[in-house]
Amino acid sequence: MSAQARVPRYLERLTPVPEALRAIRAAVKPVDGKERLPVWEAVGRVVAEPVAAEYDFPPRPRAAYDGYAVRSADTPGRLRLVGEATIGKVDVGVRVEPGTAVYVSTGAYLPEGADTVVPEEVVKVEDGYIVVDREFQPGKNIDPVGSYVRRGQVLLEPGRVLTELDVVGLLEVAVTEVTVYRSVNVAIIATGTELFEPRDPREARERILRGEVAETTAKLVESLVRRYAPWSRVVWRVLLPDDVDAIAWYLTRQTQGVDVVVLTGGTGPSDVDPFYQLAGKLGGRVLFRGLFVKGGRPTSAMVLPGGPLVVALSGHPVSALHGFLRLLYPVLKHLGNVTRAAEPPLQAVARLTAPVRSKRPQPVKVRLRVARDGMLEAEPLPYERQLSSVTVSNVEADGIAVMREARVYDEGELVPVHVYREPEGAGD
Amino acid sequence: MSAQARVPRYLERLTPVPEALRAIRAAVKPVDGKERLPVWEAVGRVVAEPVAAEYDFPPRPRAAYDGYAVRSADTPGRLRLVGEATIGKVDVGVRVEPGTAVYVSTGAYLPEGADTVVPEEVVKVEDGYIVVDREFQPGKNIDPVGSYVRRGQVLLEPGRVLTELDVVGLLEVAVTEVTVYRSVNVAIIATGTELFEPRDPREARERILRGEVAETTAKLVESLVRRYAPWSRVVWRVLLPDDVDAIAWYLTRQTQGVDVVVLTGGTGPSDVDPFYQLAGKLGGRVLFRGLFVKGGRPTSAMVLPGGPLVVALSGHPVSALHGFLRLLYPVLKHLGNVTRAAEPPLQAVARLTAPVRSKRPQPVKVRLRVARDGMLEAEPLPYERQLSSVTVSNVEADGIAVMREARVYDEGELVPVHVYREPEGAGD
Numbered sequence: 001m002s003a004q005a006r007v008p009r010y011l012e013r014l015t016p017v018p019e020a021l022r023a024i025r026a027a028v029k030p031v032d033g034k035e036r037l038p039v040w041e042a043v044g045r046v047v048a049e050p051v052a053a054e055y056d057f058p059p060r061p062r063a064a065y066d067g068y069a070v071r072s073a074d075t076p077g078r079l080r081l082v083g084e085a086t087i088g089k090v091d092v093g094v095r096v097e098p099g100t101a102v103y104v105s106t107g108a109y110l111p112e113g114a115d116t117v118v119p120e121e122v123v124k125v126e127d128g129y130i131v132v133d134r135e136f137q138p139g140k141n142i143d144p145v146g147s148y149v150r151r152g153q154v155l156l157e158p159g160r161v162l163t164e165l166d167v168v169g170l171l172e173v174a175v176t177e178v179t180v181y182r183s184v185n186v187a188i189i190a191t192g193t194e195l196f197e198p199r200d201p202r203e204a205r206e207r208i209l210r211g212e213v214a215e216t217t218a219k220l221v222e223s224l225v226r227r228y229a230p231w232s233r234v235v236w237r238v239l240l241p242d243d244v245d246a247i248a249w250y251l252t253r254q255t256q257g258v259d260v261v262v263l264t265g266g267t268g269p270s271d272v273d274p275f276y277q278l279a280g281k282l283g284g285r286v287l288f289r290g291l292f293v294k295g296g297r298p299t300s301a302m303v304l305p306g307g308p309l310v311v312a313l314s315g316h317p318v319s320a321l322h323g324f325l326r327l328l329y330p331v332l333k334h335l336g337n338v339t340r341a342a343e344p345p346l347q348a349v350a351r352l353t354a355p356v357r358s359k360r361p362q363p364v365k366v367r368l369r370v371a372r373d374g375m376l377e378a379e380p381l382p383y384e385r386q387l388s389s390v391t392v393s394n395v396e397a398d399g400i401a402v403m404r405e406a407r408v409y410d411e412g413e414l415v416p417v418h419v420y421r422e423p424e425g426a427g428d
Numbered sequence: 429m430s431a432q433a434r435v436p437r438y439l440e441r442l443t444p445v446p447e448a449l450r451a452i453r454a455a456v457k458p459v460d461g462k463e464r465l466p467v468w469e470a471v472g473r474v475v476a477e478p479v480a481a482e483y484d485f486p487p488r489p490r491a492a493y494d495g496y497a498v499r500s501a502d503t504p505g506r507l508r509l510v511g512e513a514t515i516g517k518v519d520v521g522v523r524v525e526p527g528t529a530v531y532v533s534t535g536a537y538l539p540e541g542a543d544t545v546v547p548e549e550v551v552k553v554e555d556g557y558i559v560v561d562r563e564f565q566p567g568k569n570i571d572p573v574g575s576y577v578r579r580g581q582v583l584l585e586p587g588r589v590l591t592e593l594d595v596v597g598l599l600e601v602a603v604t605e606v607t608v609y610r611s612v613n614v615a616i617i618a619t620g621t622e623l624f625e626p627r628d629p630r631e632a633r634e635r636i637l638r639g640e641v642a643e644t645t646a647k648l649v650e651s652l653v654r655r656y657a658p659w660s661r662v663v664w665r666v667l668l669p670d671d672v673d674a675i676a677w678y679l680t681r682q683t684q685g686v687d688v689v690v691l692t693g694g695t696g697p698s699d700v701d702p703f704y705q706l707a708g709k710l711g712g713r714v715l716f717r718g719l720f721v722k723g724g725r726p727t728s729a730m731v732l733p734g735g736p737l738v739v740a741l742s743g744h745p746v747s748a749l750h751g752f753l754r755l756l757y758p759v760l761k762h763l764g765n766v767t768r769a770a771e772p773p774l775q776a777v778a779r780l781t782a783p784v785r786s787k788r789p790q791p792v793k794v795r796l797r798v799a800r801d802g803m804l805e806a807e808p809l810p811y812e813r814q815l816s817s818v819t820v821s822n823v824e825a826d827g828i829a830v831m832r833e834a835r836v837y838d839e840g841e842l843v844p845v846h847v848y849r850e851p852e853g854a855g856d
Contacts (some may be wrong), residue, residue, distance in 0.1 A: 088622025
């Protein structure tokens with residue numbers, strides 16, 4: 001228990017989140033490698049060059065409704081049915097001459113000669129003829145050339161994360177390739193001599209009762225990264241004891257191509273601060289050591305010489321989740337050049353059903369329900385179930401409300417929530 | 429174009445969503461197979477039997493803070509440091525005798541003899557001794573036996589989908605196994621003679637310009653099922669032409685063990701309604717044909733004799749997404765015995781920035797931003813960009829607001845939103 005004067009004391013100065021983020025953004029550059037991919041392989045990746053339409057689309061007029069392509073001058077009238085033009089064929093092979101009609105399905109290119117589409121519900125079909133009982137103006141039920149998008153029109157700006165629905169939209173207008181940034185490579189080290197990787201339920205039960213701890217925090221972080229930061233790739237995850245030499249070996253010898261190493265646990269106090277020990281051993285530059293938050297206080301970051309950024313998160317699962325939401329997620333956005341991500345981890349906003357006193361920014365375990373007005377309501381768990389050491393209370397909660405400020409939040413205030421369970425009363 | 433009198437007309441009666449759901453719930457039973465799994469392999473699965481704590485936890489008193497385990501009767505005082513008890517060891521191997529102290533880290537079992545923990549910040553350490561300058565009551569900074577959970581206490585009720593955070597909570601208290609329902613087996617058939625599976629960007633571009641359509645709807649449905657209904661397993665997905673015989677062959681010969689087959693596309697009007705043709709061919713019982721909604725009107729369902737439920741969704745991506753949100757997702761919950769799912773697809777609630785006139789329940793493409801009060805705001809895209817045929821407008825939107833009712837929604841009303849892009853102004 002001897003004190004070492006050479007290294008700063010554990011968490012002697014807590015850094016506010018915005019300052020911590022500024023320090024990382026100033027110290028570490030985003031990835032700059034780019035690659036060109038088929039759009040259907042680029043979901044979750046970050047657009048690196050503006051994605052523009054290459055053609056007016058549709059390139060020819062298309063039917064916007066199921067019905068009959070005719071000449072407007074022939075309406076009203078009785079018209080001979082001469083064929084059909086279904087979606088999937090540009091070369092319709094049939095022309096609409098005066099007095100004739102061609103069946104068209106929505107999205108089919110309009111046959112030559114036609115200038116309007118009569119919806120099928122309003123015609124009578126009789127023996128190879130259709131009867132149109134009113135006049136149709138030219139252009140009715142037709143999507144003209146370029147009506148969806150004009151050639152050169154920018155569809156996605158750099159920094160956007162490509163979503164499934166973006167892919168749908170791009171493929172409609174024949175944009176089949178995009179230039180994206182390379183993935184951000186993430187490695188995860190769970191540290192803690194008390195940890196074990198559970199493999200057999202009976203053995204795991206006995207070890208937990210003996211006082212060992214099943215590793216879940218690093219796995220949680222991995223799943224958060226995969227789900228919410230798909231422009232990142234978790235290249236490896238490993239479990240290590242609280243052994244500064246072993247961790248240092250990993251950080252120097254196993255991090256080729258890795259952009260950020262996430263450490264979970266092992267960040268707590270001890271006689272010699274292991275984070276500063278690591279920094280000293282490896283010549284790392286500590287950006288901050290300790291966050292001004294309540295859950296995730298040991299969150300820290302350093303840059304290794306010529307190597308990756310190292311972000312240390314708490315070993316407590318909900319504190320690590322808070323560290324992910326407040327720090328790691330924005331850092332991954334920065335590293336990945338992301339300006340607009342896909343589905344975010346803090347998607348919902350909820351109304352507090354009780355006041356919350358936040359001496360520091362903090363996560364609050366909440367029960368969630370849909371109120372009568374359709375709004376989401378967040379009811380904080382009682383104080384004694386909030387403690388980061390009591391992780392079993394996660395099963396009582398449905399989400400984590402994030403208090404970004406150190407102040408009293410009133411009942412009825414709106415707060416962002418990470419939802420991990422469907423709110424009560426969500427209905428169909 | 430001849431009409432067949434024997435089958436009902438295409439979408440001659442549209443069924444409201446609640447009625448459609450009732451019909452399916454009445455016709456198809458949830459899965460009843462169960463299996464016992466290690467909790468770490470059960471994320472996303474549905475709890476089938478109450479999960480109860482098997483032990484009081486902690487089973488022995490634990491330190492709730494990093495500091496020194498001492499006898500309260502010895503405080504204040506100068507105490508000899510005789511060892512440490514770190515987390516991970518139940519057999520501490522050291523006893524706190526009068527006049528001594530043992531260093532403990534948070535979560536460590538308390539050494540015999542001690543009845544209070546003095547936080548390390550408030551002691552002076554000098555040469556093998558600690559100095560405690562005030563009195564500490566018994567039980568201070570200690571989690572007593574059973575304080576997290578009592579033996580027999582139910583932690584998760586049947587019907588809950590197990591989340592990552594539930595696993596964290598269960599493993600803390602030595603619950604290492606759960607009984608879950610078997611997965612719901614889902615097969616997906618994309619139908620449409622105009623469709624192709626894109627493989628090469630250049631070839632795909634040419635085919636799209638020729639009028640063919642890259643298949644994206646079934647892939648979107650697959651990714652929605654995987655993401656939001658993890659208690660389901662997509663066992664296969666296949667692309668077929670609009671050929672009733674080929675679809676029928678798949679439905680009868682390739683559906684062993686499949687609980688629900690999702691058809692996308694091929695549900696639109698034609699001279700003979702293909703859905704009724706299929707039902708007639710296979711002896712299927714049509715539950716409803718056509719939903720009373722604006723996007724996804726052709727959504728339909730039938731039950732095959734002795735076989736799976738068949739749910740047909742629109743071929744338009746956003747309409748299929750709407751069909752997923754309103755119909756398929758609740759159906760998968762029903763089939764899977766789910767009462768509380770995990771992260772839901774309609775998680776966020778947003779305030780409309782403009783009125784929306786919904787003649788039928790419908791999806792509305794919206795831009796999303798975080799307003800100054802922290803609330804999510806949804807701005808509907810202009811009417812002409814809403815049309816289901818204009819899928820390129822997905823790149824302009826950030827989410828899909830769901831209007832569950834046929835009425836005018838006022839500016840400022842709250843609506844549920846499927847968020848697929850991070851809202852503007854979400855900040856850190």
